[in-house]
Amino acid sequence: MTDAELLLVFDSTIDPSGIAGWAQHFDSTGTTTTTYRLGGADVMVAQGPGTLLPLPADLPRPRQTARASGGFRLGRRELFPSGTAVSIGSAVIGDGDIAVFAGPCAVENPGQMMSTARAAARHGAVGLRGGAFKPRTTPYSFQGLKWAGLDLLAQAREETGLPILTEVVDPRHVDRMAEVVDGFQIGTRNMQNFELLTEVGRSGMPAVLKRGFGCTVDELLTAAEYILAEGNDQLVLCERGIRTFEGATRFTLDLSAVALLKRRTHLPVMVDPSHSLGIPELIEPLTLAAVAAGADALLIDVHVQPEQALCDGKQALLPEDFARLMSRLEMLALGVGRRMAPAPAADYSEIHDALTPDVV
């Protein structure tokens, strides 16, 4: 027995007898196969000595083949060289455009959520972020509004037209949350909560998997496999800073991981400079650098009254700073031959503010 793994991608139009023929071929060489439905294709993973033999010429040709090892299989770039686009509601991540999700760290109250959501929409975000379930370092900190927070996110979506991305912390919440949210966020502290990953994978819902702040790029890629192995390719990987010896910023934003991930995986890459830096003045330069390094999407903390925020207020941008960041980003996009993802709320105007005054 050998650990050699061979991946074969077949177009979904292939006759099932073709796949069965390949499975029989591998079986006859003492090689096991598992086939996954992913990205509109059938991906066969073969493991064993037969993967080292010449491939038979009388079986239908796979669209792509790749070698794998170490448990990093379905996320490999070679399987889908042109990349995977992920749709979180109306927002598309990974189609070449730059997609920005913005909003408060935590959903706090109706006024805060609505006015921040309006600011996000007005300045060109394509999606709303906001935590209803907050995994906090100490149990004495604000833990989020939980289910009531989800209702507020849904109201904000109703008003702005922006899809909602929010953190899921418990596998038992997945089904109930899936009825409301457009995309799940899996936080840095849960990157290796494998039950949660599997449950999110099974749900078929789009998800953003944040890199554990003490985890390597390889560990992020193999954690992602838990979701992919459930047949769910609607997955975005998020670099949000890792812990290093450097204490001047909250974490160290690992932009080399962004450039590396873009080469190693077909999954889109998001960057969260807000949680990484913890310093609002640094968010704009690092957002620009993230896009230059190849990021497909950004996750930015915005708050209408950061000084009153119940969570991470120190790192949140004021709406006017977010507006400036978005216009700088637009200029950078031109320079690197990209464009800002068109916001569903492009015609969202000041009139909404007149109709629904901010109550904070």
Ligand code: PEP
């Ligand atoms: C968040 O985005 O709200 C969050 C808690 O981020 P992280 O898991 O990266 O700390």
Ligand code: MN
């Ligand atoms: Mn936060």
